[in-house]
Amino acid sequence: LHRGRWGREDAGPRVTMTKLAQWLWGLAILGSTWAALTTEALGLELPLSCQEVLWPLPTYLLVSAGCYALGTVGYRVATFHVCEIQEARADLARRGLRF
Numbered sequence: 001l002h003r004g005r006w007g008r009e010d011a012g013p014r015v016t017m018t019k020l021a022q023w024l025w026g027l028a029i030l031g032s033t034w035a036a037l038t039t040e041a042l043g044l045e046l047p048l049s050c051q052e053v054l055w056p057l058p059t060y061l062l063v064s065a066g067c068y069a070l071g072t073v074g075y076r077v078a079t080f081h082v083c084e085i086q087e088a089r090a091d092l093a094r095r096g097l098r099f
Helices: 019-038 048-054 057-078 082-094
Strands: none
Touching: 019 048, 019 057
Protein backbone atom coordinates (compact mmCIF):
# COMPACT_ATOMS: atom_id res chain seq x y z
CA LEU A 1 0.00 0.00 0.00
CA HIS A 2 1.17 3.48 -0.72
CA ARG A 3 -0.06 6.95 0.10
CA GLY A 4 -2.08 8.68 -2.60
CA ARG A 5 -2.28 12.34 -3.44
CA TRP A 6 -4.28 13.32 -0.35
CA GLY A 7 -2.48 11.09 2.11
CA ARG A 8 -4.90 8.19 2.06
CA GLU A 9 -3.77 4.65 1.43
CA ASP A 10 -4.40 3.30 -2.06
CA ALA A 11 -4.43 -0.37 -2.99
CA GLY A 12 -2.81 0.30 -6.36
CA PRO A 13 -3.23 2.23 -9.56
CA ARG A 14 -6.56 3.88 -10.23
CA VAL A 15 -8.84 2.24 -12.73
CA THR A 16 -11.07 4.58 -14.67
CA MET A 17 -14.22 3.55 -16.46
CA THR A 18 -14.46 3.93 -20.19
CA LYS A 19 -17.30 5.97 -21.65
CA LEU A 20 -18.96 2.74 -22.81
CA ALA A 21 -18.85 1.32 -19.28
CA GLN A 22 -20.36 4.54 -17.90
CA TRP A 23 -23.22 4.39 -20.41
CA LEU A 24 -23.83 0.71 -19.71
CA TRP A 25 -23.93 1.30 -15.96
CA GLY A 26 -26.33 4.19 -16.42
CA LEU A 27 -28.58 2.12 -18.67
CA ALA A 28 -28.50 -0.78 -16.23
CA ILE A 29 -29.51 1.46 -13.33
CA LEU A 30 -32.28 3.14 -15.32
CA GLY A 31 -33.48 -0.18 -16.73
CA SER A 32 -33.58 -1.92 -13.39
CA THR A 33 -35.40 1.04 -11.80
CA TRP A 34 -37.92 1.06 -14.65
CA ALA A 35 -38.43 -2.71 -14.39
CA ALA A 36 -38.86 -2.56 -10.61
CA LEU A 37 -41.43 0.23 -10.88
CA THR A 38 -43.42 -1.29 -13.74
CA THR A 39 -43.57 -4.78 -12.23
CA GLU A 40 -44.33 -3.37 -8.76
CA ALA A 41 -41.43 -5.37 -7.33
CA LEU A 42 -40.84 -2.71 -4.69
CA GLY A 43 -44.39 -2.95 -3.37
CA LEU A 44 -45.22 0.60 -4.44
CA GLU A 45 -48.68 1.10 -5.82
CA LEU A 46 -48.35 3.87 -8.35
CA PRO A 47 -51.42 5.74 -9.57
CA LEU A 48 -52.72 4.76 -13.00
CA SER A 49 -51.58 8.08 -14.49
CA CYS A 50 -47.96 7.35 -13.44
CA GLN A 51 -48.15 3.81 -14.80
CA GLU A 52 -49.41 5.12 -18.16
CA VAL A 53 -46.37 7.40 -18.40
CA LEU A 54 -43.93 4.81 -17.07
CA TRP A 55 -44.64 2.02 -19.57
CA PRO A 56 -43.65 3.87 -22.79
CA LEU A 57 -40.80 5.78 -21.10
CA PRO A 58 -37.97 3.67 -22.65
CA THR A 59 -39.38 4.38 -26.13
CA TYR A 60 -39.52 8.11 -25.42
CA LEU A 61 -35.95 8.07 -24.15
CA LEU A 62 -34.73 6.11 -27.17
CA VAL A 63 -36.42 8.48 -29.62
CA SER A 64 -35.04 11.50 -27.72
CA ALA A 65 -31.51 10.07 -27.78
CA GLY A 66 -31.83 9.40 -31.52
CA CYS A 67 -33.01 12.95 -32.19
CA TYR A 68 -30.14 14.34 -30.14
CA ALA A 69 -27.62 12.17 -32.02
CA LEU A 70 -28.99 13.21 -35.42
CA GLY A 71 -28.97 16.86 -34.40
CA THR A 72 -25.40 16.64 -33.15
CA VAL A 73 -24.16 14.95 -36.32
CA GLY A 74 -26.04 17.45 -38.48
CA TYR A 75 -24.60 20.40 -36.59
CA ARG A 76 -21.06 19.04 -36.77
CA VAL A 77 -21.36 18.41 -40.51
CA ALA A 78 -22.83 21.87 -41.09
CA THR A 79 -20.07 23.62 -39.13
CA PHE A 80 -17.15 21.52 -40.40
CA HIS A 81 -14.52 23.85 -41.81
CA VAL A 82 -13.34 23.39 -45.37
CA CYS A 83 -9.85 24.49 -44.34
CA GLU A 84 -9.57 21.36 -42.18
CA ILE A 85 -10.29 19.22 -45.23
CA GLN A 86 -7.66 21.10 -47.22
CA GLU A 87 -5.11 20.70 -44.41
CA ALA A 88 -5.81 16.97 -44.21
CA ARG A 89 -5.51 16.63 -47.98
CA ALA A 90 -2.16 18.48 -47.96
CA ASP A 91 -0.91 16.28 -45.11
CA LEU A 92 -1.86 13.11 -46.97
CA ALA A 93 -0.23 14.42 -50.14
CA ARG A 94 3.00 15.00 -48.17
CA ARG A 95 2.86 11.39 -47.04
CA GLY A 96 2.63 10.16 -50.61
CA LEU A 97 -1.09 9.71 -51.23
CA ARG A 98 -2.17 10.91 -54.67
CA PHE A 99 -5.66 12.15 -55.37
